[in-house]
Amino acid sequence: MQKQGSWLNVVPATPAWAARFTRKQISIAIASFLLISLTLLVSTSHSSTSRLTPTSSNAPDICSNARLNPHHVEAPLDPDVAAITSFWPDLKNVLVEHGTDLPILEHPAFQYVPPTPEAIADRTDLLTPEQALLIRERHAAFIEDIPAYPSNTFKGRGIVMLAGGHYSEYAVTALGVLRESGSTLPVEVWRRDEREEKHEWCDEIEAEGMACRRLSDYLDTDILAIQDGKEMKIFTMLFSSFEEIVFIDADNMALQPPELLFESAEYKETGAVLWPDYWRYDNIDWLDYIAGISGNRSEALWEQKTSESGQVVWNKRRHWKALLLATYYNYHGPDLYYTLLNFGWAGWGDKDTFPLALRALHEPFYTIPHAPESVWVSGRVDDRRVGMLQMAPPSSVSQSDLAAQDDDEWEANAGRTTAFFLHATTIKWSHRDFLCVQCLPIWHTDLPSDPFFSRFESASDELYGRLHGDLPIMDNRTLVDYAPMAGNGNGSAGLAVDVEVRLWRAMEYAACRSKAWRHARACEVGRRYMTETFGFTFAGEGDGRPWGVTEAQGVPSMDEKVCLLDPS
Ligand SMILES: *[C@@H]1O[C@H](CO)[C@@H](O)[C@H](O)[C@H]1NC(C)=O
Ligand SMILES: *[C@@H]1O[C@H](CO)[C@@H](O)[C@H](O)[C@H]1NC(C)=O
Ligand SMILES: *[C@@H]1O[C@H](CO)[C@@H](O)[C@H](O)[C@H]1NC(C)=O
Numbered sequence: 001m002q003k004q005g006s007w008l009n010v011v012p013a014t015p016a017w018a019a020r021f022t023r024k025q026i027s028i029a030i031a032s033f034l035l036i037s038l039t040l041l042v043s044t045s046h047s048s049t050s051r052l053t054p055t056s057s058n059a060p061d062i063c064s065n066a067r068l069n070p071h072h073v074e075a076p077l078d079p080d081v082a083a084i085t086s087f088w089p090d091l092k093n094v095l096v097e098h099g100t101d102l103p104i105l106e107h108p109a110f111q112y113v114p115p116t117p118e119a120i121a122d123r124t125d126l127l128t129p130e131q132a133l134l135i136r137e138r139h140a141a142f143i144e145d146i147p148a149y150p151s152n153t154f155k156g157r158g159i160v161m162l163a164g165g166h167y168s169e170y171a172v173t174a175l176g177v178l179r180e181s182g183s184t185l186p187v188e189v190w191r192r193d194e195r196e197e198k199h200e201w202c203d204e205i206e207a208e209g210m211a212c213r214r215l216s217d218y219l220d221t222d223i224l225a226i227q228d229g230k231e232m233k234i235f236t237m238l239f240s241s242f243e244e245i246v247f248i249d250a251d252n253m254a255l256q257p258p259e260l261l262f263e264s265a266e267y268k269e270t271g272a273v274l275w276p277d278y279w280r281y282d283n284i285d286w287l288d289y290i291a292g293i294s295g296n297r298s299e300a301l302w303e304q305k306t307s308e309s310g311q312v313v314w315n316k317r318r319h320w321k322a323l324l325l326a327t328y329y330n331y332h333g334p335d336l337y338y339t340l341l342n343f344g345w346a347g348w349g350d351k352d353t354f355p356l357a358l359r360a361l362h363e364p365f366y367t368i369p370h371a372p373e374s375v376w377v378s379g380r381v382d383d384r385r386v387g388m389l390q391m392a393p394p395s396s397v398s399q400s401d402l403a404a405q406d407d408d409e410w411e412a413n414a415g416r417t418t419a420f421f422l423h424a425t426t427i428k429w430s431h432r433d434f435l436c437v438q439c440l441p442i443w444h445t446d447l448p449s450d451p452f453f454s455r456f457e458s459a460s461d462e463l464y465g466r467l468h469g470d471l472p473i474m475d476n477r478t479l480v481d482y483a484p485m486a487g488n489g490n491g492s493a494g495l496a497v498d499v500e501v502r503l504w505r506a507m508e509y510a511a512c513r514s515k516a517w518r519h520a521r522a523c524e525v526g527r528r529y530m531t532e533t534f535g536f537t538f539a540g541e542g543d544g545r546p547w548g549v550t551e552a553q554g555v556p557s558m559d560e561k562v563c564l565l566d567p568s
Contacts, residue, residue, distance in 0.1 A: 136291075173253070181256055253429075
């Protein structure tokens with residue numbers, strides 16, 4: 001558990017891109033080995049098929065557990081794009097005008113170790129006092145010119161998720177888990193443009209109470225320089241048709257229904273809820289001076305935890321000015337503000353632009369007082385993270401949840417609380433990444449020279465042994481500690497036993513049932529693993545063979561009549 005003052009000891013999570021890069025590089029290196037072993041895998045999974053006996057010969061007709069939208073949530077209506085973008089020309093003008101002649105700060109090289117206090121202090125020289133003053137004046141002028149809130153334009157409450165490309169693969173899982181949390185909020189799934197779309201997926205998610213949105217319908221996406229979405233996030237919040245938003249990263253899984261956040265006293269009081277990251281600020285000391293918060297450069301922020309923007313709760317009506325100021329920071333983020341905010345060690349991007357805007361405008365907001373807690377890969381505790389748990393606002397934690405928790409498990413700085421999100425920062429969950437067998441690349445950014453291998457296929461992958469050995473991926477201790485035991489599960493033993501099971505239900509949906517995503521071999525691999533590892537059963541397709549494999553085709557039936565039965 002992180003304590004105040006111990007941040008230098010925090011082992012940085014391997015960034016997602018690094019994990020992926022390494023995996024691909026290694027995969028290419030052993031490509032020839034894989035060609036041979038693929039044949040082996042195919043025969044292995046087939047021979048294990050015949051090892052299993054069918055579990056149910058008279059399956060129920062209703063396969064409710066295989067559904068992602070049991071609550072019949074309605075998809076959000078098509079937005080009035082013209083009305084929503086009415087403020088954009090004015091906003092763009094002032095973003096550009098008050099960005100004139102700003103100095104450029106180069107994106108620092110990625111750092112694998114946290115910077116020393118001396119190194120942080122030295123960065124003050126990256127700006128002269130004259131340059132800092134100029135940035136401060138531009139910042140103040142922008143605030144003066146922020147376009148007014150467009151009333152009667154945004155409506156209702158909903159979830160905003162930025163997907164697209166590989167992130168759509170993670171989103172399929174996260175959205176499944178979201179519905180499993182019991183959430184009945186409508187969802188907007190954003191992508192940069194048409195090239196980032198998966199054929200048929202947008203039509204399909206309507207039935208789950210979700211709708212696709214393209215940023216390119218709202219603005220000229222050429223202004224977004226960074227491909228991985230750092231600057232896009234704020235624009236999805238800005239152009240979302242909802243007035244009140246829970247923004248959720250595509251790799252972030254809601255363990256409790258996000259509507260509870262809107263009902264929390266913390267949100268009702270402030271209209272904005274943010275979550276802390278593991279580490280403290282390493283900003284350039286001119287930052288608060290530039291933002292008009294301090295009369296001189298200041299080291300005050302270095303004592304504070306940064307913010308983690310994998311989930312953001314925001315009332316656009318109450319915090320319109322701060323949203324637009326954060327837009328200013330992101331618009332000028334890659335060239336200036338991201339580097340003002342961050343040394344480059346980790347977290348260079350949008351994440352700290354939200355609290356900066358709120359502080360600069362003296363708008364109220366609430367930061368969750370509990371540090372994030374790491375969930376680890378089983379067998380690699382304190383070494384390899386799956387991701388981070390982000391906690392519930394104190395007012396939404398029920399006493400019955402706490403009663404079930406063991407006081408000895410709690411450190412003084414965190415107090416008793418429950419997990420609200422599992423942000424899969426390091427191990428990303430998608431049926432393609434986990435289960436694919438000879439899947440083809442599907443994104444315009446994929447190169448033919450860089451073939452796709454799943455974790456199941458790559459003998460060098462860190463999870464290969466667990467997937468082939470029918471072992472759970474996650475060490476469940478942190479999940480047990482922070483489980484909302486009363487929770488929203490219906491008669492379940494609580495979240496602790498449930499998270500990985502929920503994840504796999506969502507993965508099975510993607511691998512086997514989604515017309516846009518399913519893939520027969522991935523489905524078979526997934527169902528076999530789920531059966532052997534967690535005790536799921538699949539039944540209902542006529543001859544009742546395991547995992548819905550039909551005699552005739554030798555491939556799993558992906559018919560909706562194949563029931564997914566939970567582990568008992
Ligand atoms: C601002 O801080 C610097 C360094 O601490 C100091 O040298 C300078 O005198 C201060 N300027 C003002 C106007 O207080
Ligand atoms: C829990 O399950 C029972 C029976 O399966 C059902 O009748 C009830 O409505 C469920 N409750 C909730 C809150 O989903
Ligand atoms: C946690 O995982 C261990 C090892 O896989 C398992 O034996 C135990 O039952 C799990 N506990 C819960 C509460 O899921």
